[in-house]
Amino acid sequence: MITALHRAAALLALALLAAGCANFSAISPGDSATTVEARVGPPGAVWKNADGSEVWEYPQGSYAVQTFMVALDSGRVVREVREVLNETYFSRIRPGMSREDVRRLIGKPREIWYFPARDEETWTWRYYDITYRFFNVLFDRSEGTVRTTLRLDEVFLPGRGRH
Amino acid sequence: MNTIFSRALALLLPALLAACASFSAINPGASARQVETLMGAPANVWKNADGSEIWEYPRGPFGVETYMVTLGPDRAVREVHQVLSNEYISKLHVGMSRDEVRRLLGRPRDIGFSGLNDEEIWSWRYREARVRNMELYVQFDRPTGTLKSISRFQIDTSDGKRQ
Numbered sequence: 001m002i003t004a005l006h007r008a009a010a011l012l013a014l015a016l017l018a019a020g021c022a023n024f025s026a027i028s029p030g031d032s033a034t035t036v037e038a039r040v041g042p043p044g045a046v047w048k049n050a051d052g053s054e055v056w057e058y059p060q061g062s063y064a065v066q067t068f069m070v071a072l073d074s075g076r077v078v079r080e081v082r083e084v085l086n087e088t089y090f091s092r093i094r095p096g097m098s099r100e101d102v103r104r105l106i107g108k109p110r111e112i113w114y115f116p117a118r119d120e121e122t123w124t125w126r127y128y129d130i131t132y133r134f135f136n137v138l139f140d141r142s143e144g145t146v147r148t149t150l151r152l153d154e155v156f157l158p159g160r161g162r163h
Numbered sequence: 164m165n166t167i168f169s170r171a172l173a174l175l176l177p178a179l180l181a182a183c184a185s186f187s188a189i190n191p192g193a194s195a196r197q198v199e200t201l202m203g204a205p206a207n208v209w210k211n212a213d214g215s216e217i218w219e220y221p222r223g224p225f226g227v228e229t230y231m232v233t234l235g236p237d238r239a240v241r242e243v244h245q246v247l248s249n250e251y252i253s254k255l256h257v258g259m260s261r262d263e264v265r266r267l268l269g270r271p272r273d274i275g276f277s278g279l280n281d282e283e284i285w286s287w288r289y290r291e292a293r294v295r296n297m298e299l300y301v302q303f304d305r306p307t308g309t310l311k312s313i314s315r316f317q318i319d320t321s322d323g324k325r326q
Binding site for chain 2: 087090091111112113114115116117118122129133134149150151152153154155156157
């Protein structure tokens with residue numbers, strides 16, 4: 001009885017895991033837009049470029065540490081699939097960039113905070129680089145432009161976990 | 164010329180001395196007047212039911228230390244504490260009011276609001292073990308005005324180039 005329940009629980013857990021992490025490695029350059037949708041579902045956002053090409057954004061949820069961008073050419077054929085929550089993309093963020101520049105580069109943030117005294121808007125992403133970390137982009141709220149970026153490592157107080 | 168210089172110096176000197184006034188110079192038994200002479204007026208005064216008082220001295224907005232000077236009903240210093248440390252931060256707990264948090268850690272460096280405006284975040288910067296730059300976030304639920312979560316982060320000062 002117990003064994004059967006365990007087995008069922010394990011199978012259920014596996015199924016949930018498989019559903020949770022859509023398999024972006026199954027998408028390769030040359031695949032059609034239809035194939036992309038069939039394999040990983042509809043994107044969270046679509047960015048259209050002047051030349052007819054598009055970028056499909058796939059954030060994986062606010063506790064996830066990955067966001068995928070699928071670049072399609074004007075013929076709606078996959079050119080590239082990239083995971084953007086890492087230093088390769090963070091390091092391209094420069095003071096003066098707009099909110100849209102940032103959003104197109106690394107996707108939707110998990111949280112946005114306003115700090116009226118500094119006229120600042122902080123966008124936060126969670127990512128993984130040796131440890132679980134937070135990447136923040138600080139904008140001048142009125143200008144809508146990047147001031148700076150900040151990387152934080154969560155540290156728990158001794159004897160206490162997350163609150 | 165020399166006279167102007169020494170006159171300017173004479174004017175500047177008290178300001179310079181005040182800026183580097185050290186709380187280690189205040190010992191238990193010192194009078195309220197001595198504290199004011201050395202440290203200036205406190206940012207805030209908390210009066211307790213027994214006639215004692217707590218004087219708050221944040222060294223902000225960029226300061227990473229906040230001092231609390233406790234005076235007895237006789238207006239003599241009882242204790243001096245630097246409260247931006249793990250010892251005091253670990254006294255925070257879920258359900259505390261803004262006032263209780265303010266009394267414990269003093270004025271926050273900044274106050275922010277969530278996008279949906281139902282959460283308020285107070286932040287402090289402080290140093291751990293004299294070298295690590297830390298950021299503390301205390302999140303309040305706005306409708307109830309009570310502490311909801313506490314998070315502590317170490318700031319990556321290498322801009323992602325740590326290894």
